Amino acid sequence: DTEVTQTPKHLVMGMTNKKSLKCEQHMGHRAMYWYKQKAKKPPELMFVYSYEKLSINESVPSRFSPECPNSSLLNLHLHALQPEDSALYLCASSLPGGELFFGEGSRLTVL
């Protein structure tokens, strides 16, 4: 059982839609991450929040907008996505210098 929960598990959206992915962790970790993973590729870092502040943005297009309402919650707001943005979006949390704990992911399809 994962201690990082993500919703929704599956999402289909059009290029003009606005949607959000949500992530919650109850491990007391002070860092949360968004990763994007395409088939047969490793996870690719998008954003890191540490102590509720954005600390790393891997030059992600502005159509992806992260938000960290508190230390347990992380959102990823999606707007005007492209079909090539279809992927598995993984949320993770960690202790400093420690291993990443991933949620089950949100599988996004952009039509």
Place this chain on the structure above:
Amino acid sequence: RKEVEQDPGPFNVPEGATVAFNCTYSNSASQSFFWYRQDCRKEPKLLMSVYSSGNEDGRFTAQLNRASQYISLLIRDSKLSDSATYLCVAAPSGGYQKVTFGTGTKLQVIP
């Protein structure tokens, strides 16, 4: 040259066999290392942290060679359930920083 390199495989091995994966890293500043397993269309799950002294967990043994900058994972008595992709991860010291994933090695255990 990729920062973390793995043989993509696939490694097709019979049940009961011993299989070893290697992973090389190029950033000498990397301090923490991990092996994750990822099943098809699922999230990565931590298999083992890797320590300089080597560590063992049941049928799994991980080793780190800092001088040669490689990490290994040995799986003994392979089970069908070991079939997955194995991801090697290198992380810088401390803090909440970007970790580097290898491209993964696919293992298929055959009855």
